[in-house]
Amino acid sequence: MELLKLPTGTPKLNSKIQLTRNKKVPSYNLQDTKKSQIPIHKKQTTHKMQIKQLLKANIKDIIELEKNNAPDKPYYARYDDKALNFIFDNPKTCHAIGLYDDDKLIGWGAYRTNWYRHSKEKGVEISSIVINKNYRRKGLGTVILNKIISKLKENKIKNIFLTVSPLNVGALILYSKNGFIIFDYKKDVYGLGSDRVYLRLSFI
Numbered sequence: 001m002e003l004l005k006l007p008t009g010t011p012k013l014n015s016k017i018q019l020t021r022n023k024k025v026p027s028y029n030l031q032d033t034k035k036s037q038i039p040i041h042k043k044q045t046t047h048k049m050q051i052k053q054l055l056k057a058n059i060k061d062i063i064e065l066e067k068n069n070a071p072d073k074p075y076y077a078r079y080d081d082k083a084l085n086f087i088f089d090n091p092k093t094c095h096a097i098g099l100y101d102d103d104k105l106i107g108w109g110a111y112r113t114n115w116y117r118h119s120k121e122k123g124v125e126i127s128s129i130v131i132n133k134n135y136r137r138k139g140l141g142t143v144i145l146n147k148i149i150s151k152l153k154e155n156k157i158k159n160i161f162l163t164v165s166p167l168n169v170g171a172l173i174l175y176s177k178n179g180f181i182i183f184d185y186k187k188d189v190y191g192l193g194s195d196r197v198y199l200r201l202s203f204i
């Protein structure tokens, strides 16, 4: 079983961490195989959290997650049905993972090898990470991000890129804390007032 790695400063897997909203004695053991599960003790109830590969059948759940948990442009560019279908129709170049609390999708992340739409440089784009509002600031965005990074590293990808709205301070901090550096800023990319910050993480 592969243990997901959390960056320095975030709670270590297998260690006691606080994962409930009211931060009461939960602990979890986050692992990432289809069989493994992350038990989360919420009050008296034990929840099980898992990372799973997402499939076309999950499109409705992803759209619902985004609708309720991610404000649209200029802050964030929500996925629509067409963009999601593109991901699942192109499994060689796109990949999406979901974080489940029991059977509820509470987070997702995706990457696509289509950075060329922004630049001539070769690389992969992390195109989305969204965490349900009720589960934020518990290290779960970091978990999804690191899962994607380690998968790309395994695939010998040298450059990982992403773009974020400059208004999206939380995301900018999340990515910066995990080694991404800002290398460009462009104005009005997605329409007037919709600027983008460009970040990269490179491996030698």
Ligand SMILES: CC(C)(COP(=O)(O)OP(=O)(O)OC[C@H]1O[C@@H](n2cnc3c(N)ncnc32)[C@H](O)[C@@H]1OP(=O)(O)O)[C@@H](O)C(=O)NCCC(=O)NCCS
Pocket (backbone or CB within 6 Å): 069, 070, 071, 075, 076, 127, 128, 129, 130, 131, 132, 135, 136, 137, 138, 139, 140, 141, 142, 143, 164, 168, 169, 170, 171, 173, 174, 175, 177
């Ligand atoms: C951005 C997002 C994915 C972060 O998810 P998360 O699970 O809260 O992230 P983490 O708990 O792993 O945060 C790691 C660190 O990032 C920083 N961070 C995250 N959200 C932050 C916020 N709103 N304000 C300031 N710092 C923030 C903090 O330093 C945090 O560590 P800390 O909680 O120990 O201080 C989540 O807020 C979200 O889904 N936003 C809407 C969609 C979106 O904008 N996605 C990113 C663009 S692709």
